[in-house]
Amino acid sequence: MSRNLLSRVVAQLERLPAPLARRALTLAFNSQVRFAGTGGARFEHLSATQAIVHMANRRKVRNHIGGIHAAAMALLAETTSGAVFGMNVPDDKLPLLKSMHVDYQRRAQGALKATATLDAGAAARIAAEPKGEMVVPVRVQDESGEAPIAVTMVWAWVEKRRG
Template sequence: MANRLAKAVAWLAPLPASLRRRATTLLFNSQVRFAGTAGLRFEALTVEQAVVVVANRRRVQNHIGGVHAAAMALLAETATGAVFGMNVPDDKLPLLKSMHVDYQRRTQGGLRAVAMLDAAQRARLVDEERGHLVVPVRIVDDSGEPPIEATMTWAWVPKKRD
């Protein structure tokens, strides 16, 4: 029972990997423009997982040359929201309920976020009229270590009928 986003991403599946990543990024950023403004790029997007990266470039840097705290939070929100969005039925409205970010250390280079939903979480999105769940995300920088720990809680509610 794929939703519109999952169907659109599936339509891109036959493309070569580099073209598919670019097309997925353009597709997502056309709907979530702020992610595009920050230069977030998708490496992968499936119903199980989203992998999103941001390069450490001037547009997203803080005063000490690392990725800005707000850009790190946006990366976590985008990765979790994307995998959540691949699974929420079209008759439900996805909403970010809470965001908690602990900054552990200075970043080294760019960042990579991996957000995942397991089968039980995906089933809840389909079976329950409304609810919320924590979408796990791991963010590492170019050193392979996590500069932040983030917890994103997403909710879903029925869309209002006109």
């Protein structure tokens, strides 16, 4: 049984040919999380255990030295970790980013790829507890394969308010 609306949508899109499924997932996600769309987040993969999202080094997200802006890198990490986390939050709960810590380690080279993971134990906690929080691991790497930033994303879930 699907955990929530997001996971049901992803399951439906997986029936499409892979390139079309990725494009449809990107459009669907970015229509709901508009700032991710503004930043140009493109989904490669989304499941209950992993999200992989890309960001091209395009004019809209560039800084004054031609790389992807620091805020855009943070947006990519938040989008990726939030997507995999969101796949596991039941429909009667609300996912919320509680804290974001970003250490800028080096200048980014070219496009970025972020990978976030969530293990079965974390997913079980989200399903079982009425509210809570956890770190969702995410790694952002540039075209050189190095990580220009190190991030810690703490996500929380709470019961939705009625009415």
